[in-house]
Amino acid sequence: MGKTSLVFGIFSLLILCGCGEKDTSFLITEHSIGPLLSETAVADLEQVFVKDSIAKDTTKPESGKIKIYQKNGKHLLTLTSSSDSIPTVENIRIFDSRYKTDKGIGLHSTFKDIQDNYPIKKIVTTINSIVIFPKESNLYFTIDKEELPSNLRYTSSKIEAVQIPPTAKIKYLMLAWE
Incomplete structure (x- = not known):
């Protein structure tokens, strides 16, 4: 009985500590920013930012500007899409100070x-x-x-x-x- 309790305690502790995984929700790398990857198609942004709001510039659709907001209205990112046949994100301006590089x-x-x-x-x-x-x-x-x-x-x-x-x-x- 004591061994089972010890194993259960260690398992619970690992779950509570998150198993040492680093939260990458606001991590900037060369090929990603939070959940967004460099190869993500613009059409897939709704799945990538499922918890956030996406606003496209309907007055100037040719500009390709897409703004990402948290549900509370905080501006996270502004994306500029490519003009490829399957548009992807080309440029990102970061508005939220929680985004940081690995450095x-x-x-x-x-x-x-x-x-x-x-x-x-x-x-x-x-x-x-x-x-x-x-x-x-x-x-x-x-x-x-x-x-x-x-x-x-x-x-x-x-x-x-x-x-x-x-x-x-x-x-x-x-x-x-x-």
Whole structure:
């Protein structure tokens, strides 16, 4: 009788602990974001986000923009679909700070966090922001120029990594699948 109770106790403990499995509901990888895989067809989004709400832009269907909301109305993601014969997701903008890479990078991260975890391939300067592209990654990060020193906020010149303050916050986190 004692052995059965011990086995039952260990089994119950394993079930309560989740058997050590990591929750991937908000994990960003190179080929997935939460339950969404890079090869998922747009037609299958209803099954992937069964607990969430999906809103397609009916005023501009050619834009291919699809917004994913939690049932409580919180904006999770905006997807842009391909124009293939069987459309898949090409780009994803992350709106929810719970989404993080396996290296812990998310919307509340800083430029230092990016630098500490990803080698930088290039930095592109736009009118209002800079876009950081890591090497060998489908991710890219946008930092508002307001996060930069005042002498760099209005420049169209190339900005180098050494010019970006380590505390500069990520404004947009994007993932591109092509």
